[in-house]
Amino acid sequence: MKKHFDNHNAIRLKYENEGVEGFYSKHADEYQNPHFEYIRQLIIQNEHHLDYTKGLDFCAGNGEVSQVWQELGYKDFVGSDCFTYNNYEKNFNIPCLKYSFEDIIKGNFEFSHKFSVIICSFAMHLCPEKWLYSLTYNLLEYSQKLVIITPHKRPQLENLAQIALTFEDFVLTQKGKKVFLKIYEKALNTF
Ligand SMILES: C[S@@+](CC[C@H](N)C(=O)[O-])C[C@H]1O[C@@H](n2cnc3c(N)ncnc32)[C@H](O)[C@@H]1O
Incomplete structure (x- = not known):
């Protein structure tokens, strides 16, 4: 059980x-994830300005993000999780990528195409601070938008050079705590 x-x-x-x-x-x-309902709510209420047609569910867990995409009728998505890929494959009957933070940082990965969005839910706070820049930057090479769903203040990617927080939303849990959805993009050169 x-x-x-x-x-x-x-x-x-x-x-x-x-x-x-x-x-x-x-x-x-x-x-x-006991907060799955909040993840669902945030993904649904931001559907009008995020493009979910080719999504990467990074650090997918059981595929909480993918499940919502599926419920919304999207079919072209993939998950990646170096520990829980078996769960993901069982749940969606499709192969799961197995990339860790380290793999992305070191360039030991291969995506066959760019994504319309990458969502990393309840996971990027687990990445050591010193790796966040390379991780974020490398992910943003493959998607214009990196979406972080988190109940924490971390990760604060807005503190990283060349990375901009372009949108923020939140929902309140039953206990009154905020679960955030944050959109990050490469900052435009200002010179
Ligand atoms: C709290 S779970 C979140 C899962 C799912 N995205 C969700 O919203 O419920 C954190 C996930 O990060 C993954 N993870 C932990 N360490 C990692 C690492 N070094 N590289 C990539 N993923 C990692 C775990 O396998 C786990 O699935």
Whole structure:
């Protein structure tokens, strides 16, 4: 039976004890996002100004983002997750990419095409700060917009050189906490 890691503190404790990689290597099958409804709400309420026709669900988990795209009728999407790709493949019956943050940063990846959007939900805060610039920049080579869904202040990609926060939205959880949807793009040269 699946265990539900139903609050952030429980997950944070496990990250502390086992490390992020250790946690996901051991518990990939048990992962469930208790905030899925907020992810769904944010993706749906921003459909009018985001292009979901060729999406990459980066750090896909079980494919929470892909599930919403599917519900909205989109078919041309793909997930990537170096730990939970089995779950994703089971859920969608399509191959899942297996790229880690490290792979993207080091250029050890190959996308066969550009994406209309890349969404990284509840995951990029797990990437060490010192890697964020390369990760963000390399992802933005493959999509004009990188969308971050997060209940945290991090990742603050707006602090990175050449990266601009171009839109922000949020929904409130039942406990009154904000879950954000943030759109990042390469900043235009101003000279
Ligand atoms: C909290 S889950 C979020 C999953 C899903 N996107 C969601 O919104 O529920 C974080 C995800 O980040 C992935 N992850 C952890 N460390 C990673 C790394 N170094 N590189 C890429 N993905 C990683 C995990 O496998 C996990 O699926």
